[in-house]
Amino acid sequence: MTASVERPPAQPLQELPPAPRGSLVKAELHRFRARRFIQVLAGLGVLGWAAAIIIGLFTFGTPTETDYAAAQAQVDRIIQENETYRQQCLDDPPSDAPQGVPADEVCGPPLTEADIGGVESFLGKAPFDLAASGTVGAVAFAGLASALAFVVGATWIGAEWSTRSIVALLFWAPRRMRVMGTKFGVLVAGATVFGIAAQVGWLIMAGILDAAVGTDQPLPDDFWGSLLQTQARGVLLVVLAAVLGFGLTSIVRNTGAALGIAFVYVVVIQLILGNAKPSWSPWLLGTNAAGLVMDGGVRLTFWDKVDYSADKLGQPVEYYLGNLQSGIFLTVVAVLLVGLGTVLFARRDMQ
Amino acid sequence: MPAVVMEAVTKTYRGRRGRPPQKALDDLDLLVETGGVHGFLGPNGSGKTTSIRVLLGLVSADAGAARLFDRPVPDALPEVIGHVGALVETPLFFPNFSGRRNLQLLAEVAGVARTRVDECLDIVDLRDRAGDRFKGYSLGMKQRLGIAAALLKQPRLLILDEPSNGLDPAGIRDVRELIRRLGRDGHTTVLLSSHLLAEIEQVADSVTILTRGRRVAHGPVREVLAGRSTHDVVIRVPDRESAGAVLQAAGFGLSPFDDVRGPALAVHNVAAPGEVTRLLAQHGQYLEELTPVHADLETAFLAITGEPA
Numbered sequence: 001m002t003a004s005v006e007r008p009p010a011q012p013l014q015e016l017p018p019a020p021r022g023s024l025v026k027a028e029l030h031r032f033r034a035r036r037f038i039q040v041l042a043g044l045g046v047l048g049w050a051a052a053i054i055i056g057l058f059t060f061g062t063p064t065e066t067d068y069a070a071a072q073a074q075v076d077r078i079i080q081e082n083e084t085y086r087q088q089c090l091d092d093p094p095s096d097a098p099q100g101v102p103a104d105e106v107c108g109p110p111l112t113e114a115d116i117g118g119v120e121s122f123l124g125k126a127p128f129d130l131a132a133s134g135t136v137g138a139v140a141f142a143g144l145a146s147a148l149a150f151v152v153g154a155t156w157i158g159a160e161w162s163t164r165s166i167v168a169l170l171f172w173a174p175r176r177m178r179v180m181g182t183k184f185g186v187l188v189a190g191a192t193v194f195g196i197a198a199q200v201g202w203l204i205m206a207g208i209l210d211a212a213v214g215t216d217q218p219l220p221d222d223f224w225g226s227l228l229q230t231q232a233r234g235v236l237l238v239v240l241a242a243v244l245g246f247g248l249t250s251i252v253r254n255t256g257a258a259l260g261i262a263f264v265y266v267v268v269i270q271l272i273l274g275n276a277k278p279s280w281s282p283w284l285l286g287t288n289a290a291g292l293v294m295d296g297g298v299r300l301t302f303w304d305k306v307d308y309s310a311d312k313l314g315q316p317v318e319y320y321l322g323n324l325q326s327g328i329f330l331t332v333v334a335v336l337l338v339g340l341g342t343v344l345f346a347r348r349d350m351q
Numbered sequence: 352m353p354a355v356v357m358e359a360v361t362k363t364y365r366g367r368r369g370r371p372p373q374k375a376l377d378d379l380d381l382l383v384e385t386g387g388v389h390g391f392l393g394p395n396g397s398g399k400t401t402s403i404r405v406l407l408g409l410v411s412a413d414a415g416a417a418r419l420f421d422r423p424v425p426d427a428l429p430e431v432i433g434h435v436g437a438l439v440e441t442p443l444f445f446p447n448f449s450g451r452r453n454l455q456l457l458a459e460v461a462g463v464a465r466t467r468v469d470e471c472l473d474i475v476d477l478r479d480r481a482g483d484r485f486k487g488y489s490l491g492m493k494q495r496l497g498i499a500a501a502l503l504k505q506p507r508l509l510i511l512d513e514p515s516n517g518l519d520p521a522g523i524r525d526v527r528e529l530i531r532r533l534g535r536d537g538h539t540t541v542l543l544s545s546h547l548l549a550e551i552e553q554v555a556d557s558v559t560i561l562t563r564g565r566r567v568a569h570g571p572v573r574e575v576l577a578g579r580s581t582h583d584v585v586i587r588v589p590d591r592e593s594a595g596a597v598l599q600a601a602g603f604g605l606s607p608f609d610d611v612r613g614p615a616l617a618v619h620n621v622a623a624p625g626e627v628t629r630l631l632a633q634h635g636q637y638l639e640e641l642t643p644v645h646a647d648l649e650t651a652f653l654a655i656t657g658e659p660a
Contacts, residue, residue: 027459036447159445167409168443168500171435172460174408174428349364350409 060213061125071122082111128209142234145198146241153245158255195238250341291326354540355383360415377564388534390555391544398564436506442497446486471499490517583644
């Protein structure tokens with residue numbers, strides 16, 4: 001049976017008021033905050049951070065004068081014993097010593113306190129040394145946060161592809177570049193907050209450890225400047241890692257595939273190739289990540305390349321990878337990946 | 352102004368992994384006038400969903416033109432997308448978000464008031480389960496949420512691709528009523544793609560039938576059916592054998608059958624039913640019943656597309 005209906009005349013199409021400015025950004029921010037994966041990650045991060053503080057409080061201690069005196073006595077004894085052996089060596093050099101090498105070189109210089117890690121190394125529980133640990137901790141927090149940020153970036157767009165909800169979103173916001181740009185912007189904002197939170201977490205943790213079990217030694221003059229610069233670069237690394245995850249997943253449209261590629265890259269290219277061909281290290285992401293965030297960059301030694309210049313005959317080539325160079329390299333790679341992913345998204349048929 | 356126009360639209364998908372290219376749309380024409388319900392019929396793989404994807408800018412056509420409310424798509428799609436609601440194949444939502452949150456996210460994108468979310472949940476009778484995670488929904492609930500999402504914008508054009516998938520009989524009836532109601536409201540045009548031909552027949556005012564990416568019939572449902580009249584009648588008489596002999600001698604094709612009401616006789620290619628009455632009366636056979644066999648949409652669809660019944 002066919003339905004026969006009487007219809008009122010159709011209304012002419014009227015212009016709809018445009019969606020409120022920033023509505024897509026608001027919706028994407030809403031989704032970012034509401035994602036269970038990010039909430040779980042944040043919760044685990046806070047738990048891990050609290051556990052690290054507790055472990056730190058038990059690992060470091062507040063030695064008494066007596067503890068210091070005992071440790072100092074141990075250090076002095078080791079230095080004295082070593083000096084005795086050294087004097088014996090100088091008086092009676094070993095018979096198998098190379099010909100023509102002075103006894104000073106054969107027997108080595110006198111042992112110092114610094115050579116054996118200082119008096120703190122001989123304490124049962126050494127105090128927390130903020131001056132020595134400040135930038136090291138900032139780098140470690142940046143490294144951990146970057147690994148998580150990569151996963152967040154990959155799953156942020158990967159979840160859209162796996163559920164294909166990005167296709168449904170295009171029914172509402174058909175400008176694909178705007179959709180991709182908004183998702184990218186929200187991710188960068190989220191990663192920035194995450195990176196800052198990680199570094200603030202380190203500062204709070206270091207502050208607690210310093211107050212509870214820290215040394216009484218004054219901090220060096222340039223301590224805070226150096227630490228804050230390292231932390232700022234750490235935040236940049238977190239953002240770049242998130243962008244790399246986002247860009248790679250945009251290309252392959254699958255979180256698992258993107259994480260698999262990242263794993264293979266780290267194991268095969270970064271570790272194996274990096275060790276087999278050290279001269280390629282300046283072109284590897286992991287090396288550049290270290291170059292970006294480490295205070296003063298990293299100094300690489302190319303064991304596979306020998307410098308035959310007059311003054312360094314036979315020495316392996318040394319290469320300085322600075323913060324700026326590493327930052328530019330990582331940024332270029334991130335831009336290329338996101339750019340390719342965006343172009344493919346704009347041109348692909350959505351099925 | 353038509354709601355939907357497609358003119359000579361062609362789309363060929365690239366072959367992948369050694370498969371040959373696949374022509375999904377082949378000079379397809381589609382015209383959906385504003386208002387009412389337009390059925391979109393075709394066998395699986397005939398190009399219905401590809402057509403819808405072209406209209407929504409998800410797939411780019413190789414040739415031809417498509418327009419929504421007289422605006423060319425995909426170029427002017429942002430101008431008209433606020434008037435278009437769509438459910439294409441399986442509803443696409445975030446599995447770990449609740450039904451309500453999924454709709455709220457979409458409402459935020461378009462600047463739709465949050466109160467509209469609950470209105471739409473009410474329409475599809477899903478408000479009680481709106482707080483549950485989407486991944487815990489049954490297929491029918493997912494489908495209803497998809498319809499609710501399509502309704503959020505109070506669209507002038509509602510595109511529904513197989514909306515009854517997974518619904519139970521009561522759900523199918525509810526969706527049918529909803530589509531019928533929307534088609535009559537003077538505001539909404541419904542483009543309904545479905546393999547449930549009876550459903551199309553019950554709610555659609557006009558229909559387009561396509562096969563292998565081409566339109567093979569279109570127009571008001573009544574006209575499409577009229578063009579496929581069977582010219583068959585079913586008769587019941589006290590003595591089926593004698594009546595059959597009379598009609599056979601006169602050159603009619605016959606198919607005797609039995610149903611719950613008893614023995615009957617289908618008489619084929621009857622140009623004028625009065626001829627059957629006259630012949631039988633002349634031989635002392637008097638009819639208890641004579642019923643013309645109307646073509647239903649399924650019959651017409653199968654005949655037009657060449658699909659086996």
